[in-house]
Amino acid sequence: MxxxxxxxxxxxxxxxxxxxxxxxxxxxxxxxxxxxxxxxxxxxxxxxxxxxxxxxxxxxxxxxxxxxxxxxxxxxxxxxxxxxxxxxxxxxxxxxxxxxxxxxxxxxxxxxxxxxxxxxxxxxxxxxxxxxxxxxxxxxxxxxxxxxxxxxxxxxxxxxxxxxxxxxxxxxxxxxxxxxxxxxxxxxxxxxxxxxxxxxxxxxxxSAKASAEEIEAYYKAHPEEFEEYKASHILISTTQPPASPDGKTPAKALTEAEARAKAEGLIKQLQGGADFAKLAEQYSDDPGSKKQGGDLGYFREGMMVAPFFEGVKALQVGSFSAAPVQTQFGFHIIKLLDKRPKPLDEPTKREVGEKLRQRxxxxxxxxxxxxxxxxxxxxxxxxxxxxx
Structure with a gap:
């Protein structure tokens, strides 16, 4: 993702x-x-x-x-x-x-x-x-x-x-x-x-090195760039055959309509009290996160494709998507697990300095x-x- x-x-x-x-x-x-x-x-x-x-x-x-x-x-x-x-x-x-x-x-x-x-x-x-x-x-x-x-x-x-x-x-x-x-x-x-x-x-x-003052000023002026989010997701893919609880993989990927309907069905299960992590393990088509219950760890703006990140930002901690979020990979159900500010520590200073130098x-x-x-x-x- x-x-x-x-x-x-x-x-x-x-x-x-x-x-x-x-x-x-x-x-x-x-x-x-x-x-x-x-x-x-x-x-x-x-x-x-x-x-x-x-x-x-x-x-x-x-x-x-x-x-x-x-x-x-x-x-x-x-x-x-x-x-x-x-x-x-x-x-x-x-x-x-x-x-x-x-x-x-x-x-x-x-x-x-x-x-x-x-x-x-x-x-x-x-x-x-x-x-x-x-x-x-x-x-x-x-x-x-x-x-x-x-x-x-x-x-x-x-x-x-x-x-x-x-x-x-x-x-x-x-x-x-x-x-x-x-x-x-x-x-x-x-x-x-x-x-x-x-x-x-x-x-x-x-001649493009950023000064300490420029780094601190950028950090203060762009707090949204230094918000870290932790989220889980369930991906229903439109580009690869879907995961199947019985281990039998269909021969082709779902159509867009089929994938959307499947995601909407899983949202209804979540609204009925189903466990998000268990549904991710069963149904998610993201092999990199499904074994962790869909957990993607912490990330920031620019680390995820834009529609997915916008879907994350729209959530409150502990809530999940009310409707599937579509990206080029398929449809996602997202759950926001945590949100925190990233401190201006040495790694962040180096990161900001490199960004300003590149700019x-x-x-x-x-x-x-x-x-x-x-x-x-x-x-x-x-x-x-x-x-x-």
Missing amino acids: RNDIVAIMKKSLIIFAFVCFLAGGALVAQNYLTRPQSPLTLATDDINKFLADLPAGNLAGLREDPKGKEEFRKQIARSLAIVAEAEQRGLFQKPEVKSQLDIAYAQIVGEMWNRRPEAKEKPIGKGDIEAFYRERPTAFEDFLTQNPQFRQAPKMDELKEKYGEFQVARLRGEAAGVNKTAAFQLQWRLLQANIVGNEIIGKLQE KVENKLDELVARYGIVVPSDFTVPPAPAS
Whole structure:
């Protein structure tokens, strides 16, 4: 139940599995990677094409979170500002940054190609990899020279094959022009931001430390953020097969109407004097809390999804939901067990200090957005969820 919706951007939504596997230089278009990349004033269609080219499953949080689109827009703008600031500081000329960009470029082009229908019609086979090495007999040795740590790899033949497959996908993508699309242009800049972001943000953090006075003032001005709640809940899921007292699990999840009706039935039992913890153990679809009678422990604002937390705040200690509370997980019956203020102790001071520092950094990034004239529209369209 804790709010663990994956953030839409790790600034770019790019899967780095093979980047981490190879972690070094590659045979790519160096002139493309190192030439100056001016910031973009994005058009709505640029973002639409970018989102359409991403795996639909990666966009669940953006579709479900009402504030997700605006946060996504802000992060796009801040990422482009990081790229502009990095160019200003000459970070893209550093050898270690160039090396990361080389392999990242191949990663993006290859993955964008592999998501195309024509890539599925003609998958990369062993013959394609052999042809790649016949035309470039020193390619793998060049890679090992640039990345000597991989000379100790236990499965060198497998590494060579994977590297060849990776490069064939990159070449096919370039031949198809995926590196000239609007989706690529935006994704490339976002990945640049991901690579140099730590250094830029680190510089901004140097002047963003919160003072003791700022920490205390924030604590006093926002008492609601430091209220801790302890609650139990019974979840009737609409995303997974329901719990069953007899141990027989149905083959599919309940519909929304079925789940609501089941939750309403349990509320009637509670109103008739049934024990909340026992009903949670029997019927809750939350495996993390049902064995504890639905007990979620203490939490604060921001640690639970918003509809659930609003349902908690509406209760008096000892009371339970008069009607089911709906979230993306299903329907909840909530019981508030305790409420207490969190003291301004050392852990809380560190937490508030970090929050204020993060806020200052975000403000500095927004100043960079304005300085470099970066414009990101908000009227883009999130692709619908794939049919189940």
